[in-house]
Amino acid sequence: MMMRNILVLAFNDLGIALKNKTFFLILFIPLFVFVSLNLVDRADSDSSKVKIGLIQHDAYAPEITRSVNAAEKLVEVTWVQxxxxxxxLLKEHKLDGVLSGNEKAPGSLALLVLKxxxxxxxxxxxxxxxxxxxxxGSGPDWITGIKSLHQGGVQRETLxxxxxxxxxxxxxxxxxxQVAEEKEKKLLIALLQTPIHEVQWLIAKLILGMVLIITAVLFLHLLGKFGPVHLFDYIxxxxxxxxxFSAYGIFLGFLCRNQASARTLGVIFYLPHLLPSAMSDVSQKLTAVAPLLPSYQLYQPxxxxxxxxxRMADMTFDWVYLFLLGSLMFYLSYLLMKRRWLM
Amino acid sequence: MQLEIRNLAKLYDQKRGLTPTSFEVTKGELIAIVGHNGAGKSTLLKMLANWILPDGGTVMIDGINLKNRMAVVRKVGFIPEVPNLFDFFSVEYNLKLFAALSQTPFLRVEEILSEFNLLPFRKSKVQALSKGLKQRVSIGRALLADPPVLLLDEPTSGLDFEMTREIYRLMSAMHGAGKTILFTSHRPEEIKSLATRIMLLHEGSLVFDGSPQEYFQSEIHEKLYA
Known part of the structure; x- marks a missing residue:
């Protein structure tokens, strides 16, 4: 009898997981990881080959160009203007490094890399x-200087x-x-029994999200003592x-009837938005896919x-894109709220 | 007429909801909307409270269309079956929040706390209260802005005899103060002495509308509740 009860309860729990869409996560996460892994560059025979950019108007020592051309299995050369x-090309992961003449040590090379x-x-x-x-045979190394595009240490690089x-x-x-909870407990509809406008409630939620995000980012900077170079652009x-992303989150909340569904949908949106941007540095394929996601328009700047x-002047498109997407999400949330969607 | 309802309808599926329904309510009436579960009682009240949007029909409150939410929101107070309060905050906070949003002076909160015998619980978190007390807070909240029309959805559902009597006493007092009240119940015998008018909904249709005397002598009552 005890075993039967345990089985009945277990099936009931599985039913709940199916009903509140938790099961979607079980299928989605492995599928997502599989797709992501396939987008990360594989360690095949070409991985030992380095992709080097040489500058057309730079004068390279003849033995260097001769050796590089001869070692086509080790080095793939691209001539850049x-x-x-x-x-x-470095930022697009089409090159691993750019070699130029080292002004400090004539006859040798300076290597420019991402990290x-x-x-x-x-x-x-x-x-x-x-x-x-x-x-x-012997003699000084050809590469006598390495410059990195990314400034700062490993800690800052992960920031x-x-x-x-x-x-x-x-x-x-x-x-x-939070939005789904207010809908589920009929708190939102109770608030709409007062003379507040739908937009006021939405703006309040937006402010909550923005304050939470800005506080978390500020706290991280204070703890890590990380200071951005261009404060205004960064802010x-x-x-x-x-x-x-606050407006985006509010919109997702409106698509769900309850908290469990909102959490599931949240994770389904969270992982794809986070991983390609965070992993684009290690994969050429992901670098191509990531810009399609709004998160990349924030990550890259x-x-x-x-x-x-x-500087912000070079990233105006990203800023405008994020602003317009946020405004679209805000408007869609407003429409759903007006229609009392799943409320 | 304080309320004019014309062809108000909402269908969730083929069987549930409310078929096009029309009726009028004059100021100061105390109307009990009765019917079995799923008859459409809550759907009707929720549409009158602007909780759910109708599929069709119009509702006029004091001559203003219900669609104009901002204009009618102060005219209607709705008390749902399950009190929808901010559980993790105190009774006083809940009332003050809604008073602030309704531009009601906080003095009114004190009046409500006193009127509804909630003064000993003003600092208590709502989640620690019994259902009856929560219902009192919920009614108090709906009365903050002093709306002329009150809608109560199963106000005594899940309450014990004492608390049921207390809620009915409060409703009588509100009616005595000139409020127009519509409330739902699936226990008609309980509201015999309370209502001035009874409306019976059956499978989404209004099948009776008249005085309590007429209702309790009618065949339909016998048929549905015998």
């Missing part, structure tokens, strides 16, 4: 050290990912659950990001401002 084009302490940088240095030894995580956590997990993106001395 200037350093600017090299930086662009100094990445596997790609180590592979480039190893390969060029081997080529130099094969060509000259854009943590900030994006905070923004999405509040936007996709906390806010939808402008945090504010518009918190606006966009944050990364640029925090690590690459980027």
């Amino acid at each position: 200037d350093e600017k084009e090299g930086v662009r 100094k302490d990445s596997l790609h940088t180590i592979a480039i240095v190893q390969n060029f050290s081997a080529l130099q030894k094969a060509a000259e 854009p990912t943590w900030i994006l995580m905070l923004v999405l956590l509040i936007g996709f997990i906390i806010l939808p659950a 402008a993106f945090i504010v518009v990001g918190s606006y966009c 944050l990364q640029s401002i925090l690590l690459e001395d980027g």
Whole structure:
């Protein structure tokens, strides 16, 4: 009898999980991980090959160009017009590094990479050290200087990912659950029994989301003593990001009847928005997919401002995109609220 | 007429909801809407309270269309079957929140606390109260802005005899103060002495509308509640 009761209760719990869509997560998470793993560049035969950019108008020592051309199994060379084009291809992960003449040590090379302490940088240095030894036997290394696009240490390099995580956590997990809870407990409809306008309630929720996000980001900066280089540009993106993803979260909350559904839907939106942006640095394929997601329009400017001395003037499109998307979500939430959607 | 309802309808599916229904309510009436579960009583009240939007029909309150929510919101107070209060806050906070949103002076909160014998519970969290007390807070909240029309959905559902009597006493007092009241019940015998008019809903249709005397002598009452 005891066993039967346990089974009945277990089936009841499974039924609840099915009903409140928790089961979707069980299917969605492995599927998402599988797709993400397939988008991360695989360790095939080409992975040991480094992709190097050489600048057309730079004068390279003949033994260097000869060795590089001869070692086509180790090095894939792309000739770029200037350093600017090299930086662009580097950011797009089409190159692992750009080699230019080192002004401080004539005859040797300066290597420009995304991150100094990445596997790609180590592979480039190893390969060029081997080529130099094969060509000259001994002598000084060809690469005598390494510059990184990303400034700061490892802690700072991970900062854009943590900030994006905070923004999405509040936007996709906390806010939808709170909106759904107010709907589920009929608190929202009770508030609408007073002479408040729907827009006032929505703005209040938006302010809540933005305050939570800005507080969390500020707290993280205070704890880690991370200071952005361009404060105004940084604040402008945090504010518009918190606006966009708070409005997005409120909209998701309106799509759900109860908290359990809101949490499930939140996770379903949270993971895809977080991972491609956070992992785009390690995959060319993800770099191509990530810009399709709104989270990337926040992540990329944050990364640029925090690590690459980027300015808002170069990222106006991203700012406007986030603002317009937030406004669209706000409007859709308003329409659902007016229609008393699942209330 | 204080309320004019014309062809008000809401159908959730083929069987549940309310078919097009019309009636009028004059000021100061105390109307009991009776019927079995699923008859459409709550649907009717929720539409009058602007909780759910009708599929069709119109509701005029003191000559103003119900669709104009901002204009009629102060005219109607709705008390749902399950009190929808902010559980994790105190009784006083709940009342003050709604007073602030309705632009009602906080003095009115004190009056409500006193009128509804809630002064000993003013600092208590709502989640710690019994259902009867929650219902009193809920009624008090609906009366904050002093609306002329009150809608109560199963106000005594789940309450014991004493608390039921207390709620009916409060309703009589509100009626005595000139309020127009519509409330639902699936126990007609309980409201015999309370209502001035009874409306019977059956499977989403209004099948009786008259005085309590007429209702309790009618065949339909015998048929449905015998």
